[in-house]
Amino acid sequence: MALENQWFQGLVDLEVYPILDLENRKIKEVISRAKCQLDQLGAAEMTGFLTPHGVKKLTEESVQMEQSAYWNALTGNAYLDEPEASLPENHIRRWTESTSLGAVGYDQFPEHFLLRRIYEWEPFMNFIREVLSLPKLYRYADPMGALNLSVMKKGDYLRWHFDQSDFVTSLAVRNSEVGGEFEYAPRIRAPKNENYEDVGKLLKGDRTKVVTIPNHPGTLLVFQGRYSIHRVTEIQGETSRLIGLFGYADEPGVMSSDYLRKIRYGRTSPLKQGI
Numbered sequence: 001m002a003l004e005n006q007w008f009q010g011l012v013d014l015e016v017y018p019i020l021d022l023e024n025r026k027i028k029e030v031i032s033r034a035k036c037q038l039d040q041l042g043a044a045e046m047t048g049f050l051t052p053h054g055v056k057k058l059t060e061e062s063v064q065m066e067q068s069a070y071w072n073a074l075t076g077n078a079y080l081d082e083p084e085a086s087l088p089e090n091h092i093r094r095w096t097e098s099t100s101l102g103a104v105g106y107d108q109f110p111e112h113f114l115l116r117r118i119y120e121w122e123p124f125m126n127f128i129r130e131v132l133s134l135p136k137l138y139r140y141a142d143p144m145g146a147l148n149l150s151v152m153k154k155g156d157y158l159r160w161h162f163d164q165s166d167f168v169t170s171l172a173v174r175n176s177e178v179g180g181e182f183e184y185a186p187r188i189r190a191p192k193n194e195n196y197e198d199v200g201k202l203l204k205g206d207r208t209k210v211v212t213i214p215n216h217p218g219t220l221l222v223f224q225g226r227y228s229i230h231r232v233t234e235i236q237g238e239t240s241r242l243i244g245l246f247g248y249a250d251e252p253g254v255m256s257s258d259y260l261r262k263i264r265y266g267r268t269s270p271l272k273q274g275i
Ligand SMILES: O=C(O)CCC(=O)C(=O)O
Pocket: 150, 158, 163, 168, 170, 182, 225, 230, 232, 243, 245
């Protein structure tokens, strides 16, 4: 089919990111730059992945869905777990902060919405797989958790945390007027080194290890959050921060627990079958 007739034409910047042919010299350069960034910082930022027209369309669609977001507030530690009873009172695993935000689940997305089309697009997943240097990549099998629109309104905040997955891919749609910045401390911990000392300092306000990624609409971000603590700063102003979160994994069949579904979407059953 001619390229002009395809849904992505004029929305994804295929001049800068020619992902339809991964042998293309330009995309190979993009991929090797992204791999370098991932190696050095655990984050690969690809600005202008969407064209300005793509950003406009994605914003319109996301604003339509924004009302259906489930909003939740909770308090917890940076490790997203319950600290063991044996830990001392002042252990950093007992340090808590509050999070509040809204989320729209995969099963709430109309089929033709751009964010969903990008998520389900084979060339896009292959491109992400290359950036991550993985032999195989799969979409999450979870009917709610596979694709999310995260909605953060005035006063919302995503606390400092380490992810429980190896990587997350996001596509920034809309920025808040003030706040809503993504902050992280590259590789502050390692598989065999929790580095509680530096994590503790950071949680108590030390900024020496903090790097900020501004939330430019249209930016694609591949982020390895298991070892790099990160947060989204408090939203100020009336404009909500909107961002798409794509669930990919290096193994098939990834599902969310009922607990996670309940706190994130306010329900455990998907809206309809067969997505
Ligand atoms: O909203 C973001 O930019 C980051 C989201 C995030 O860290 C997460 O969902 O684990």
